[in-house]
Amino acid sequence: MCPGATRTEFADAAGMTLNAMADAAMQSGESCVREALEATFAGRRLVVTGR
Numbered sequence: 001m002c003p004g005a006t007r008t009e010f011a012d013a014a015g016m017t018l019n020a021m022a023d024a025a026m027q028s029g030e031s032c033v034r035e036a037l038e039a040t041f042a043g044r045r046l047v048v049t050g051r
Contacts, residue, residue, distance in 0.1 A: 001039075004050025006032045026050075 007026040011018055018026075027050040039047035 001036050002046070002048040003032050003036075004048060006050065 005022075005026045007023070007028055032049045035049040036047055
């Protein structure tokens with residue numbers, strides 16, 4: 001699994017501020033997990049989420 005940009009608490013913890021464009025490009029943790037599980041159940045060995 002190669003997760004794409006995923007919205008987490010990392011930026012807040014690092015004291016970073018994301019602009020609206022960066023925030024809009026990120027996927028939620030839930031959608032990342034959903035894509036990964038769907039790929040796993042479909043037998044895909046490599047998945048890049050958020051594409």
